Amino acid sequence: MNESQQQRDDSVSMLTLGTVFIRDRWRILRWTLIGGVLAFVYVLVQPPKYVASASFTPQQSSDAGRTGLLELAGQFGVALPTQNQALSPDYYAMLLRSRSLLVDIARDSFKIQPGPDPGQAFVDLFGIEEGSPKRREEAALKLLRRIVVSTVSKPTGVVNLSVQTKWPSVSLAVATQLVNGVDEFNRRTKQVQAAAERKFIEDRLQIASLELRRVEDRLQSFLSGNRGCCASPELAFQRDRLEREVSSHQQVFNSLTQAYEDARIREVRDTPLITVIDFPSVSDEPEPRQLPKRILLGLLLGAFVGVVLALMSGMISQRADPQRDVDAFVAALGEAKGDVLARTRWIRHLVRR
Secondary structure, three states, X not given: XXXXXXXXXXXXXXXXXXXXXXXXXXXXXXXXXXXXXXXXXXXXXXXXXXXXXXXXXXXXXXXHHHHHHHHXXXXXXXXXXXXXXXXXHHHHHHHOOOHHHHHHHHOOEEOOOOOOOOOEEHHHHOOOOOOOHHHHHHHHHHHHHHHEEEEEEOOOOEEEEEEEEOOHHHHHHHHHHHHHHHHHHHHHHHHHHHHHHHHHHHHHHHHHHHHHHHHHHHHXXXXXXOOOHHHOHHHHHHHHHHHHHHHHHHHHHHXXXXXXXXXXXXXXXXXXXXXXXXXXXXXXXXXXXXXXXXHHHHHHHHHHHHHHHHHHHHOOOOOOXXXXXXXXXXXXXXXXXXXXXXXXXXXXXXXXX
């Protein structure tokens, strides 16, 4: 196929498309209007949404006391996890949508305020009625992941949280539980980690104490049996070597003792591990419905459906006769022109009356 033939086929295809669009213009317009009307109705029937928001940032605590423990554990071939990964803002953003936090909310009850409602279970409040309790809980978790949005501001490392429901009190309650749950989960994780570290240090401290006592006994026995060791260079060298060994074991023992006390403090520490910048709050006014934006989207979707239907009905197969395509395009243009003129005369007639 040469270049001129290719250009001819392309022009025929464009003429065919133009013919289809002109002849089915009212179908496309009708579907466009249907899409806009459906979007308008959808926005109207949707209940108002209330968004509760909060923001916090992880506390970058110093690990100066724990660095020595990491180095000491490395000497014994034990690798302890660092805290930098746990303090990542992305870690907290994922934690807010994790099962560990959401399952407690899915099992909780919420009160719609104001009103005499004593409180309803989450699955009942949101109308999750089908299936076994386990399936209802899983459905509640999926729903929570849709209404809970967590983002991270990369320049500042601030974690932003928003919860959207039909009730302002429920949105606020869920957001508050999530912020408190993040801190409680983080604190509990740190305490468990500190308990494991304390157990490790406790075992090493016991061994270090025995080794220190052993080398001290050796030095004491040497000094008791060699009171005049200073006069002999060989005995003096042996004494110095034993003293260095005692000093080395003493340093290990002191480091383990300090690390043990630090681990015991971290195990019972209950200070917050996040800094709340904006405490959970909800506005009395519902979120904007964004009616123009959604109607425009509905119009575009309706136009797309109309175009697809027009193409399906008018272009099942490519036409083989170029002249017939041209004639059909000209006829469609004439039909459209006559339609426009007729409607123009009708409008002028109404105006004159």
